[in-house]
Amino acid sequence: MENTIGILGAGAMGTLFAARLARIGLDVTMVDVNDELLQALRRDGARCHADEGLLQAPVRAARAEQLEAGPALWLVFTKSAHTRSALQGIAHLIGPDTHFLSLQNGIGHADVLRELVPAQRVAVGVTTWPARVISPGEVSSLGQGGIRFMPLDGVPGAVFERLASDLNRAGMHCRIDPQVQEAIWEKLAFNAAFNGVCALTRQPVDGLATPMGEGLLQRVLAEVLAVAHAHGVAASAERVNAAVRDALAHHRGHQPSMLQDLLAGRATETGAIHGAVLQVADRLGIAVPVTRTLYELVSLSGHAGAIAPR
Incomplete structure (x- = not known):
């Protein structure tokens, strides 16, 4: 079972990871509820247009109820609002010995995972790889990224160490990081800014490379980092700003997932991103007017995901 891995959620990120991991010889099983998508994956494999060209590899693809046995290690890429139902589907x-790594947007996924497995078999983290769906089972991922994760109990263990090694063999720049909560909040700040502003302006990432666009991004970043610091997480403004500069310069034409969702008429993850910041900010008594406005505007679009903050 060491060369097998499951991917829960066959969207943009799930397909990106599937293509790269299957290409190095891992037996990848993808689970989703979209029959058209599953059919395309079975027919053509997972396809990813990357800087080095087209990455394509065969994968298993099925609905959860069609599987009688599954991998002992799963990557979770479902939308935040669907996490619990997706996990119940593969119960x-x-x-x-089943282990899980969540690289989902937002925060709070660990609590849902711990309802099914103990902390030592759950890891959470972040990825900065870009991915955009082109067609069912086919994504574009131009530009570079990385992965940082850590098991909840603070002890990596053989399963997660092997996963990190596999991700690095796949060229995905992964490291096990004891300071992953800082990375999670830094990614949350990055996502709150880019996802919210790009979604509402209908601009790709590099479309915000203007004084007005960058100024708005900075106001969101400042609010989220202030909440993180008050929450006891030493998230780094320097690292976040470096990631922003890199995205503006190199993620040309990239549409963040929230913009992709709005354009496709799907539920967004504003609840797990902006809403999650608001929940902590309200509890700590911190004003975050720009983040709140982004949350309300995306919510008013009629495609808000997850539960609204109090």
């Missing part, structure tokens, strides 16, 4: 595949 019959979860055994005493």
Whole structure:
């Protein structure tokens, strides 16, 4: 079972990871509820247009109920609002050695995962790889990224160490990081800014490379980082700003997931991103007017995901 891996959620990020991991020889099983998508994956494999060209590799693709046995390691890429139902769908595949890594946007996923497996078999983290769906089972991922994660109990163990090694063999720049909560909040700040502003302006990432666009991004970043610091997480403004500069310069034409969702008429993750910041900010008594406005505007679009903050 060491060369097998499951991917829960076959959207942009799930397909990106599937293509790269299957290409290095791992047996990848992708689970989703979209039959057209699953059919395309079975027919053509997972396809990713990357800086080095087209990455394409065969994968298994099925609905959860079609599987009688599953991998002992799963990457979770479902939308935040669907995490619990997706995990319940594969509950019959979860055994005493099943491990999970969530690289989902937002925060709070660990609590849902711990309802099914103990902390030592759950890891959470972030990825900065860009990905955009072109067609079912086919994504574009131009530009570079990285992955940082850490098991909840603070002890990597053989399963997660092997996963990090596999991700690095796949060229995905992964490291196990004890300071992953800082990375999670830094990614949350990055996502709150780019996802919210790009979604509402209908601009790709590099479309915000103007004084007005960058000024708005900076106001969101400042609010989220202030909440993180008050929450006891030493998120780095320097690292976030470096990531912003890199995205503006190199993620040309990239549409963040929230913009992709709005354009496709799907539910967004504003609840797990902006809403999550608001929940902590309200509890700590911190004003975050720009973040709140982004949340309300995306919500008013009629495609808000997750539960609204109090």
